[in-house]
Amino acid sequence: MSTPNQxxxxxxxxxxxxxxxxxxxxxxxxxxxxxxxxxxxxxVAKEWRDKIAEYRQLTFQVKGANEGARRGVILGAxxxxxxxxxxxxxxxxxxxxxxxxxxxGGIAALFLGLSxxxxxxxxxxxxxxxxxxPDYPRxxxxxxxxxVTIALSIVLDW
Numbered sequence: 195m196s197t198p199n200q201x202x203x204x205x206x207x208x209x210x211x212x213x214x215x216x217x218x219x220x221x222x223x224x225x226x227x228x229x230x231x232x233x234x235x236x237x238v239a240k241e242w243r244d245k246i247a248e249y250r251q252l253t254f255q256v257k258g259a260n261e262g263a264r265r266g267v268i269l270g271a272x273x274x275x276x277x278x279x280x281x282x283x284x285x286x287x288x289x290x291x292x293x294x295x296x297x298x299g300g301i302a303a304l305f306l307g308l309s310x311x312x313x314x315x316x317x318x319x320x321x322x323x324x325x326x327x328p329d330y331p332r333x334x335x336x337x338x339x340x341x342v343t344i345a346l347s348i349v350l351d352w
Contacts, residue, residue: 211323216245219317249320252313256326259309263333266306270339273299277346297347304340307333 213222220232229236276296283289310333321327 211246211250211320213242214317214319216242219319221319246320249316250324252316253320253324253326256313256316256328259313260329260332262306263310263329263336266303266336267332267339269299269306270303270336270343273297273303273343274339274346277343277350280347281350293347293350296343300340300343300347302340303336303343307336307338307340309333 213225214220215222215230215233215235216237217235218230218233220230222230222237225231228238273296276292276299280289280292280296283292310328310330313328316326316328
C-alpha cells in the first residue's frame with residue numbers, strides 16, 4: 195500500500211491523482227485553501243474524492259470503449275457491404291435478410307462509437323495522469339458508418 199503522493203507498486207501512480215477544481219479544471223496541487231484560486235469555487239474534500247472515484251471508473255472503461263469503436267468501424271464496414279449486396283439482390287429473400295443484417299450492424303456500429311463519447315467526459319488532467327485517451331477519430335468513423343448504413347438500408351428500395 196502506498197502513502198499519499200507515493201507511487202503505488204501495482205499501478206505506478208500515486209494513490210491519489212492531483213487535486214483539481216471540478217468546475218474549471220485548474221490544478222490545485224499544493225493548495226491549502228478549500229477555494230479554487232482560478233474560478234473561486236469552494237470544494238469539499240469528500241465531494242472531490244467521490245467525483246474522482248467516478249472519473250477513475252470511467253478511465254478504466256476507456257480502453258474497452260476504444261476497442262469497441264475499433265470493432266464498430268469493422269462492423270460498420272461489413273454492414274455497408276451487406277447494403278451493397280442487398281441492393282443487387284433486391285426482392286429476393288437473401289437481399290431482404292442482408293438488408294436486415296445491415297441495419298442491425300449499423301445500429302451496433304453506431305452504439306459502439308457512441309460509447310467512446312461517454313467516457314470522453316474525463317477531465318484532461320486525469321487523462322494525462324492515467325494516460326488514457328478516448329479514440330475520437332475512430333469513434334466518429336464508427337458513428338458515421340453506422341448512421342450511413344442505417345440510412346442507406348432504409349432508403350434503398352425494398
